[in-house]
Amino acid sequence: MAALLATLTMMTPAPAHAQNARKAISREAPAFPSDAxxxxxxxxxxxxxxxxxxxxxxxxxxxxxxxxxxxxxxxVKRALVRWKYEPGAAETIDALVTFKDR
Known part of the structure; x- marks a missing residue:
């Protein structure tokens, strides 16, 4: 059976004045869909x-x-809604998820 891979990349850069970007506490990778x-x-x-x-x-x-x-x-929606970040101000974050059957 082939190995399946989902790669997660955060795309929104932190502001120039930020010392520490908000950190993810928990990030679940999405499952590779069988229909694909x-x-x-x-x-x-x-x-x-x-x-x-x-x-x-x-x-x-x-x-x-x-x-x-x-x-x-x-x-992607099922996995990302389960992600958890450190507490802080409410914000939006862009993410790129890539899938590859390797």
Missing amino acids: LDDGVDSGSVKARLSVAADGSVTNVDILEANPKGYFEKA
């Missing part, structure tokens, strides 16, 4: 925007872009 494999799709990417509450919980995940469309978006 069934259809011969072995890689893809999803750009998402997370709404992070003051307590560090992710309250919303908006999909900004997906390639190819229709395969990875649900898996």
Whole structure:
């Protein structure tokens, strides 16, 4: 059985004056969707925007872009809504999730 990989990249840079960027306490990688494999799709990417509450919980995940469309978006939303950050001011964070069947 082939190994499946999901890579997570935070895309929103911290402001120049920030000493410490808000840190993720818990980040679950999304599962590689079986329907993608069934259809011969072995890689893809999803750009998402997370709404992070003051307590560090992710309250919303908006999909900004997906390639190819229709395969990875649900898996990304399910995983990213479970992410947890250190408490701090509410903010939005962009993330790029890439999938690869290796």
